[in-house]
Amino acid sequence: MLSAPERSGRQFRIIPNIDRQPGGLYYSCWMGDIEKQRSDDRLTQRLTTSGFRFTPQRQHVYAVLLQKRDHPTAEEVFIRAKRAMPEISMATVYNCLDALVRSGLARQVTVERGAARFCPNMQEHCHFYCDNCASVFDIALPPDNGLPLPRGFRAERFDVTIHGRCPACSNSSISKRHKSRH
Ligand SMILES: [Zn+2]
Ligand SMILES: [Zn+2]
Numbered sequence: 001m002l003s004a005p006e007r008s009g010r011q012f013r014i015i016p017n018i019d020r021q022p023g024g025l026y027y028s029c030w031m032g033d034i035e036k037q038r039s040d041d042r043l044t045q046r047l048t049t050s051g052f053r054f055t056p057q058r059q060h061v062y063a064v065l066l067q068k069r070d071h072p073t074a075e076e077v078f079i080r081a082k083r084a085m086p087e088i089s090m091a092t093v094y095n096c097l098d099a100l101v102r103s104g105l106a107r108q109v110t111v112e113r114g115a116a117r118f119c120p121n122m123q124e125h126c127h128f129y130c131d132n133c134a135s136v137f138d139i140a141l142p143p144d145n146g147l148p149l150p151r152g153f154r155a156e157r158f159d160v161t162i163h164g165r166c167p168a169c170s171n172s173s174i175s176k177r178h179k180s181r182h
């Protein structure tokens with residue numbers, strides 16, 4: 001998946017928005033029926049082992065999270081979920097997100113003051129927050145989770161946010177602070 005220089009380098013690496021890996025847990029709209037079935041089985045398994053039922057709403061909210069990995073807020077998930085499932089309520093979306101987080105299928109991310117966002121990438125990673133357009137990107141940790149820690153400290157979970165400007169905003173001289181997200 002990675003080229004050799006990327007794999008051996010110590011630099012942070014951006015994680016592509018969509019994981020196209022066949023059979024991977026994350027599926028997107030162009031996934032084949034067999035792969036989708038496999039992911040649905042995995043979703044069912046994770047939900048039930050955490051004491052939740054598989055419901056079409058939970059499946060749909062999960063698919064919404066996987067389709068566009070831009071770390072939407074619950075409200076944004078609701079707006080997207082309604083497109084294909086107009087009868088879904090905000091309360092149901094909250095319930096679905098809660099079930100997904102508790103089942104280890106998504107994580108809640110707080111990068112700035114304001115509403116929590118949701119991320120279906122369960123690999124350890126950090127986030128890049130663009131202070132100009134408020135976009136959030138997944139950034140891979142350096143190889144071997146290589147953040148130097150003092151002797152005796154052991155990392156178990158990462159909650160790192162880098163602030164700055166995304167490539168689109170670095171290249172543009174116009175400041176459109178928090179107006180649009182690309
Ligand atoms: Zn930006
Ligand atoms: Zn993330």
